[in-house]
Amino acid sequence: MSIIEKALAKQQKATECSPLVEPEIQELSNNETAIKVDQKAVLSLDKTGLAERGYLIDNGTxxxxxxxxxxxxxxxxxxxxxxxSKTLEHSNLIMVSSAKPNEGKTFVAINLALxxxxxxxxTVLLVDADVLRPSVIRELGIxxxxxxxxxxxxxxxxxxxxxxxTDIDKLKLIPAGKPHHLSNELLASEKMATLANELATRYPDRIVIFDCPPLIGVTETLVLANLMGQAxxxxxxxxxxxxxxxxxxxxxNEDMALGLVLNKAIRSHKDLYGYYGYGYGAKD
Structure with a gap:
């Protein structure tokens, strides 16, 4: 059997055994190596459009x-x-949410990922978990x-x-997918809990950012929040x-780390970081 045949055989076996297989160098039994081929195309982000909409740029003022x-x-x-991290469960899973819609959570989630x-x-994995109003794909221009x-x-x-x-080397993406009438209920499913655990433990050096639905009016967001280590x-x-x-x-969850990002803060706030302020601490 040739090197390529051995690599493909091992690739097939790994895919059947693991739900989280990504492109990587696979070690063969005889110490030979082969590169696993990912059939999906790399997603190209609209970097010009992102810059024009204020993602990680200096506006000059x-x-x-x-x-x-x-x-x-x-x-x-x-x-x-x-x-x-020793006191937080799934410390590398971070949810980004807001009290109500249209407060800028997706902007913050994408900028944190970038x-x-x-x-x-x-590395960072950005997950669009706002399954009823997904906007990450639209914002990224893909x-x-x-x-x-x-x-x-x-x-x-x-x-x-x-x-x-994606064409940003250390940024990976899981989109929301096509909306479904049970979308929010699916976020509260046992399968979602299993997925979150896999994402947290399989690649412990990776940050996973979830752009989540607002907390008010979507009860499933609280269920999803219980799977995260930070919010x-x-x-x-x-x-x-x-x-x-x-x-x-x-x-x-009282055990999770909780932070607040003040969006669209006026410039006169001397105790904040300009356009975005960050307040961090335990809940009262």
């Missing part, structure tokens, strides 16, 4: 958004891989692809079928009330 998200991600990475992708020794709903429905048999490489709640200044924030967060 405020501190660089890249610097602001660097400060935010540093706290998240410390929680995921530092001493705090920022973490700049790390030298980490065509609709099978995603998490297809997997939870059993239409995609393996997670590798819905996990895509970022996006708050739009002068729009989100304190009462909404308390209502949205009061039922979150």
């Amino acid at each position: 405020r501190k660089s958004i890249k610097d602001e998200f660097r400060q935010i991600k540093r706290k998240l990475l410390n929680n995921a891989f530092g001493n705090a 920022s973490i992708a700049l790390e030298q020794d980490k 065509e609709e692809q099978p995603g998490i709903i297809d997997y939870l429905l059993g239409k995609s048999k393996q997670v590798s079928d819905i996990l895509y490489n 970022i709640i996006v708050v739009e200044e002068s729009k989100t009330s304190i009462a909404d924030i308390k209502f949205a967060t009061e039922h979150l």
